[in-house]
Amino acid sequence: MQIRFIFLMTALLTVQTVSGNQGTGQSEPLSLEQAVATALEHHPRLRQAQLEIQAAEARIKEARSTFLPQVDAGGIAKQGLSGAGNWFGLHGLASSPEPEDMAVSVNVYQDLYDFGRTEHQSSARRSELIYFTETVLAEQAKVILDAKNAYYNGLKAQKLVGVAETTIQERRLTLRQAEAFYRAQLRSKLDVSLAQLEVSRAELGRVKADNSLKQAFATLNHRMGVESSQIYTLQEPLIEPTSPPAVEGLVEQSLDSRPDLRAVEARIEAAQEWVKRAESERYPRFMGLFSGGWTRFADFTLSNLLFGGFGFRLPVFTGGRLTARIEEAKQDVEKTKMVREELIQNVELQVRTAYTDILTAIEAVKTNSQMIQQAQEALRLARIRYRMELSDFVELAAAQTFLSTAESDYAAALYDYKIKESELEYATGGF
DSSP: OHHHHHHHHHHHHTOOOOOOOOOOTTOEEEOHHHHHHHHHHHOHHHHHHHHHHHHHHHHHHHHHGGGSOEEEEEEEEEESSTTGGGGGOOOGGGGOOOSEEEEEEEEEEEEEEOTTHHHHHHHHHHHHHHHHHHHHHHHHHHHHHHHHHHHHHHHHHHHHHHHHHHHHHHHHHHHHHHHHHHHTTSSOHHHHHHHHHHHHHHHHHHHHHHHHHHHHHHHHHHHTTOOOOOOEEEOOOOOOOOOOOOHHHHHHHHHHHOHHHHHHHHHHHHHHHHHHHHHHTTSOEEEEEEEEEEESSSOSSHHHHEEEEEEEEOOOOOTTHHHHHHHHHHHHHHHHHHHHHHHHHHHHHHHHHHHHHHHHHHHHHHHHHHHHHHHHHHHHHHHHHHHTTSSOHHHHHHHHHHHHHHHHHHHHHHHHHHHHHHHHHHHTTOO
């Protein structure tokens, strides 16, 4: 027993501790807040959405422009039939019917009353702006969710690298123990061979964990909108699983808070305004025009150099065009309402699914925590039995594998809980 103790202590003293961190000197620290901020700043989906807002703002200005007088200038030089120059579409004195003429003019024209055409179009454009603004918020929520989940998956992969490294050190320690026992003629060569096999399996697990971490970093860079192969040292958060509130309250919260639901409501309002805009085309449009300028062959009198007038345009028969346009606009309203109903159902399903997922994740954390304690106790007993020659190496290796698996599962369960927490937060519109 004294010889065995000496060899065992010699094996224990030769163990070298190695850090389980993946990061090299080229890695840089990255917090969850930094990852989210980078994603919000650089993600191309958000930049595209911002461009949509700018375009919507421009369309509002275009729609409201007809509230103001329109001013243009024109000129013409012609020879021949009067009226043949109408192809140019000129206004005012420049459209003079003189058979031989040269004229220039400045024209001011204004819609005096259009039965709400401009107002309804402007209102529709404003609702569209609200739609795009809420869409940006919805895209931001998705970007935040993707960045958080990628960060937590990176943390999971980083933690599993550490577990794999610890497993290698434990297997190497066991190998040294087996070699010490073999040299002391207390164990057979078979134990040494099995211990070497366990070391090789642990090293293979480390390689797989390293590759998973590289893939996690690549995904994280992509979710942040960064074109880079940068690796990071991710900061470990404090994880304390807590049960969420009642699911019915969360469903109600989601229907009030989700920006994509507010966006589709704005789309419905815009579609309803387009219906009113189409219906206003049935009514006349009253217009006014003033033109002043110079014509070559006209007498220089005010009646020949100035023009002012009022007019109206009324559609009498359009072959069903206006009716079809109104019907199409109404169908757009109904279609958008169906989109809203489907989205409400999807949101409720997302909330309920995320709720059950987070409850499952909490139970997984509790169960895996208990399994680690059980595995540690089993390994402690297996080591004692192995040292006392009451069991073989297979039992010891099985206990070590059970503990490594329990530690990996516990680490995965913790970060899976954070992922499910983020998904529930997104589903309820909490971002």
